[in-house]
Amino acid sequence: MKQLADAALSGLTATFDEMYSAVGRPSIPPERLLKSSLLMAFYTVRSERMFCEQLDYNLLFRWFLDMSVDEPSFDHSTFSRNRERLLTHDVAHQFFKLIVKQARDAGLMSAEHFTVDGTLIQAWASLKSFKKKGAKDSEPPDDPGNPTVNFRGEKRSNETHESTTDPESKLARKGDGKESKLSYSQHALMENRNGLLVDLRLEEAHGFAEPLTAIEMLEDNLPGAARITVAGDKGYDSEAFVSACRQRNITPHVAQNTSRRSSRIDERTTRHAGYAISQRIRKRVEEIFGWTKTIGNFRRTRFRGQQRTRLASYFVGAAYNLVRMAKLLPAPA
Numbered sequence: 001m002k003q004l005a006d007a008a009l010s011g012l013t014a015t016f017d018e019m020y021s022a023v024g025r026p027s028i029p030p031e032r033l034l035k036s037s038l039l040m041a042f043y044t045v046r047s048e049r050m051f052c053e054q055l056d057y058n059l060l061f062r063w064f065l066d067m068s069v070d071e072p073s074f075d076h077s078t079f080s081r082n083r084e085r086l087l088t089h090d091v092a093h094q095f096f097k098l099i100v101k102q103a104r105d106a107g108l109m110s111a112e113h114f115t116v117d118g119t120l121i122q123a124w125a126s127l128k129s130f131k132k133k134g135a136k137d138s139e140p141p142d143d144p145g146n147p148t149v150n151f152r153g154e155k156r157s158n159e160t161h162e163s164t165t166d167p168e169s170k171l172a173r174k175g176d177g178k179e180s181k182l183s184y185s186q187h188a189l190m191e192n193r194n195g196l197l198v199d200l201r202l203e204e205a206h207g208f209a210e211p212l213t214a215i216e217m218l219e220d221n222l223p224g225a226a227r228i229t230v231a232g233d234k235g236y237d238s239e240a241f242v243s244a245c246r247q248r249n250i251t252p253h254v255a256q257n258t259s260r261r262s263s264r265i266d267e268r269t270t271r272h273a274g275y276a277i278s279q280r281i282r283k284r285v286e287e288i289f290g291w292t293k294t295i296g297n298f299r300r301t302r303f304r305g306q307q308r309t310r311l312a313s314y315f316v317g318a319a320y321n322l323v324r325m326a327k328l329l330p331a332p333a
Contacts, residue, residue, distance in 0.1 A: 001322045008098040041296040041319035048076040092314035110193035115231040115282040118210040120183040122300040123169030166304045172205035185209040189217040195284040200317035202310040211241035231282035253278035
C-alpha cells in the first residue's frame with residue numbers, strides 16, 4: 001500500500017508545487033499529510049489530534065510517512081491550515097483518480113460490468129440544531145451546551161427548516177420506518193470483477209440523488225460505444241434511470257420493484273444469465289460502505305459543509321481501494 005500511495009503522490013508533484021511557495025518557512029510536506037489521512041482510515045483513528053499523539057510513538061506510522069525515529073511530529077492544527085489548499089486544488093479527487101488509474105492499468109477492473117448504489121453519511125450536526133429558517137430564539141436556553149427542545153406537534157422539513165450547525169446537511173432517511181437524520185448522500189460506482197471503486201461522490205441528500213448521481217458517474221467514467229451492464233437495487237428501477245441507461249447503450253441490471261406498480265424492466269433483460277450474476281455481485285457494494293463506515297470511520301463525518309466532507313470521502317475511498325489492491329496484486333520483490 002505504501003508503494004502504491006507513493007506512486008500516486010508522485011503524479012501530483014506539479015500540483016503540490018502550485019500549492020506551496022518556494023520562499024518562507026519550510027512547511028510539512030503535502031505528501032506526508034495525505035498519507036496521514038490514509039493512515040487514519042486504515043487504523044480507524046478518530047481525529048487528527050489523536051493521530052498526532054500516536055505519531056509520537058508509533059513506528060509503523062513513521063515508516064509509512066518516511067519519518068525518522070527522532071524526527072519531531074507535527075501539530076494537529078497543520079491539517080486545518082492546509083485543508084483549504086487541498087480544497088482549492090482538488091487534491092483529494094486527483095489522488096483518488098490516480099489510485100483508480102493504477103487499478104485499471106494493472107488489469108484489476110472490469111470494463112463491462114458495474115454496480116451503482118448510495119448511502120447516507122450522518123452530518124456533524126444535532127437534530128436540535130434543525131430550526132425554522134430565519135427564526136430567532138425567543139428566550140435564552142436552559143442549558144447553552146445542551147438545551148432542552150420539544151419537537152412534539154411540530155412539522156419539520158428541509159423546505160422550512162435548516163441546521164444552524166451545518167446548513168448544507170439535509171434531513172433524510174434511508175427507507176420507510178427508519179429515523180430521519182441530518183445527512184449527506186454518498187454514491188459509489190463499483191466494477192464487478194474485484195469490487196473496486198471506480199467513482200465516489202458526495203452530494204446533497206434528497207429523494208432523487210441516487211439515480212441522478214449514478215447517471216453522472218456513468219457519463220464521466222464509462223464513455224464509449226461498447227455496451228456495458230449496470231446493476232442496482234430497487235431504488236434504481238425508475239423510468240428516468242432505465243431510459244437514461246438505454247440511451248447511453250447501457251443495459252440496466254436493476255432489481256425489479258413490483259410493489260404497487262410494474263417494473264421498468266421485463267423478461268427481455270431478466271431472462272439472461274448475466275442478469276442473475278449482476279444481481280448477486282451487486283451486493284458487494286455494501287462491503288464498500290461497510291468498510292468505509294466501520295474501519296474508515298466515516299459513518300459520521302467529522303467536518304461541517306459539503307466540500308470538506310467530500311474531501312474526507314475521497315481519502316476514505318482511496319484507502320479502501322488501496323487495501324483491496326494490496327490483496328489482489330502480487331507481493332513486491
